Amino acid sequence: MPCTPKPSNQPITLTKQAFSTLLKSCSSSQNQLKQLHALLLTTGLSIKNSLITHLLINLTLLGDMSYARQLFDEMHKPRIFLWNTLIKGYVKNELPMEASSIYRQMHVLGVRPDPFTYPFVVKACAKLPELWTGGAVHVHVMKYGLEFVSMVRTELMIMYMKFGELGSADFLFQSVVERDLVAWNALIAACVQNGHASKALGLFRRMGVAGIKPDAVTFVSALSACGQLGCLEIGEEIYEAARNEGIDCNIIVENARLDMYVKCGSIDMARALFINMPQKSVISWSTMILGYAINGESEKALALFSGMQNEGFLPNHVTYLGVLSACSHAGLVNEGWVYFGRMARSSEKNFQPRKEHYACMVDLLGRSGHLEKAYNFIKSMPIEPDAGVWGALLGACAIHHDVKLGQHVADLLFEVAADSASYHVLMSNMYAAAGRWECVDKVRQRMRKKGIKKVAGYSAVEFNSDFHVFYGGDRSHGQSALIYEKLGDLFEQIKSMGYIPKTGSVFHDVETEEKEVTVRTHSEKLAIAFGLINIRPGYPIRVMKNLRTCADCHTFSKFVSKVTMREIILRDKIRFHHFRNGVCSCKDFW
DNA sequence: TTAGGGCAAC
Structure with a gap:
């Protein structure tokens, strides 16, 4: 129903009932709401809380928080529901400071919170720069005996994860409360978003044990966790499981899968999926463009950027990030200026660099x-x-x-x-x-x-759906003797081919591994040796490193790829190196 | 007399 309020100088005969109906029907326009509110004030009708409530809810949905606040401040003794509505509005509109200040005001006035108050207050605290307020709020939660409300608990866990307090999050997790699907999903997503991917996969498995059936949302987070870790096999198994369980693998799931392939350096699988996707969004295109960029195929990234525009997709700021990083990884200075200039010249605010x-x-x-x-x-x-x-x-x-x-x-x-x-x-x-x-x-x-x-540097290799992690000079792995023996053999072989160790080269984030004596046993070298021993011939060896790789390991990998005729795919902190037959995809520009 | 939570590219 269209809503056209009458000018306020006309005689008013509207009833409260009529206002209520009008309010519900004009929830999509700020101006209409304001006019209606003004009209309401001229009637002299005693304004019922329910009307104000509607108004407040609609204003928060439209994002006009200052008007909502004005309305709220004019009220005499607002009920707890209205406090909750206002706090929720601030959180949804990304104004956590205001949300926590309203909560403080509420606390000072002695307004008693209800079980609906804290999920949003805690969510606001999680978005503040410091944990301090959140900790104080947790104490209030306990004071009011609300710490066993499932949603409050979930939000507290998410908050502690956000601040890296995994111990506190675990403590809350251990004391059993009923957790429904949404609570599990919220938790798993929070792990992924804060870089605790293996914890996320752990929760994903526990969820099955607890008898909760995952849905598409769960699988998206699980796939995203696999991308973060770089575990392709586990990711594939998880996607299979989703198919087998009859999950509707919508575009979001497929985009998460695409991103997983990209982050595992499996650019061919990503390309195949991308081509066959029944539906694409700007996120699919951006993922693929960035995928080409970090895997050293800059020309393809730039070609895809033209392709998406030819197909009528509008790039956004993330797409441009992919395009610029394609230029950056290939040293395409002139092209970079062109794309950057295109952004800067744009009149659209969303396009500004x-x-x-x-x-x-x-x-x-x-x-x-x-x-x-x-x-x-x-x-x-x-x-x-x-x-x-x-x-x-x-x-x-x-x-x-x-x-x-x-x-x-x-x-x-x-x-x-x-x-x-x-x-x-x-x-x-x-x-x-x-x-x-x-x-x-x-x-x-x-x-x-x-x-x-x-940060200690480490390299990881996935084998038989297990993750094997190596630190520099590590001898804790069960196959250590074999690994070091293999490494010795490799050095012999490649030295005869002209490999000279660059023991002094520490231009990058090599951190704990920067001493000369340890260059020989850098974590990526151990990981590559492990891969050569265990991974079937014909399959690439995928190594995931948390920091940047050093020049010596880069040279080493080139030689090893030649002498063993194996493809080595090394993911470092910012890009992929694909070593084939003595050459790296980065063309030694990194 | 109302009402609450989770997902993809950076």
């Missing part, structure tokens, strides 16, 4: 050796550069040994990211590469003083 796009451009310029240009580019930014932008330039300074600029960049970087372990390591590597050992020591001291811990 964001910080990530600037970081991509800085990476492209810097990596190609245009350090000054990259620096001036940052200086010309219309938005404030963040750590990602400065970090990209610092990385470039490390590659091109520009210690002077690097030092300056590091000073600026540490203003915005003082406690970042990886930027400290990057800086230390830059000094090491330049032989500035006294500066290396200074960075290390600073890290010790600030209690910044390095």
Whole structure:
């Protein structure tokens, strides 16, 4: 029903009933709601809470929180339901600070919360920068005896996961409450979103044991977890399970599967799926474009970008991220400028370059050796550069040994990211590469003083649906003796082919593995040896590394791929390297 | 006298 309120100067004869009906029918327009509210005030009718409630709900749905707040503030002793509605509105409109401040006000006034209050209050706390408020709210939850309300518990767990407090999340999980499908899905999704992929898969299995049947939403998160871990076999099994259980594998499931193939470096499987997808969305296209980009097939990424526009799909800011990173990984500086310029010239707000796009451009310029240009580019930014932008330039300074600029960049970087372990390591590597050992020591001291811990580098290989993880110099694996023997043989073979160990090369995030003696037993070398021993001939060896790989391991992998006639696919922190017959897909530009 | 939660590309 269209809703056209009469001008307020006409005689009013509307009843409360009529207002109620009108309110329900004009929930889609802010102006109509405002006019109706004004009209309502002129009638002198005593406004029932139910009318205000409708109004408030509709305003929060439309996102007009300031008007909703105004309405709320005019009320005398609003009921708990209205407090809940307002808090929910703030959370849904991404205003967690306001939500928590309303809750505080409620608390100060002594308004008693009900079981519906806390799910949203806790959700708001999870979106705040600090856990502090959330912790205090948890205490209130217990005070009111609401900690066994299933949804409150789920939201608390999600909050603790978000802040990396897995222990607290587990503690809440252990004390049994009834969990329905949505609660399981919320939990699993929270694990995936906060980088706890193996925990997510653990929960996925427990859910089956608990007798809850997963649905499409669950499978999407599970597939996403497999992508994060890089476990292709397990991902395939999970997708099969979904098919067998008669799950409707909609476009979201297929996109998650596509992303999994991409993140496992299985670009051929991704391509095959993409071509055969009955339905595609901008997310499918963006996933595939980024997939080509990080797998070193930049031309295909750019061709696909034209293809999607020819088919009438409108790229968004994520699509452009894929396009720019395709240029970046291939050193296509001119092309990068063209695409970036296309974004910047666009009149649409959604198309304006964001910080990530600037970081991509800085990476492209810097990596190609245009350090000054990259620096001036940052200086010309219309938005404030963040750590990602400065970090990209610092990385470039490390590659091109520009210690002077690097030092300056590091000073600026540490203003915005003082406690970042990886930027400290990057800086230390830059000094090491330049032989500035006294500066290396200074960075290390600073890290010790600030209690910044390095992330330990590891490499993982999937075999027989199991995940085998190796650290540098690791001897804890059951096959260690065999692995080291194999590694020794490989060194013999490739040395005769011209391999010279680059023991001093620490240009990248090699972190704990940077000492000369340990270069021989870097985690990726152990993982490759393990793969050669166990994985059937003809199948590629897929290694997933959490940090960037070092130059020596890169050279080693090239030689090994030649001497063993095996394909080695190495995923590092930011891209894939496909080694075939002594050549890497990155063309040694990385 | 009302009402609550989960999913895909960065």
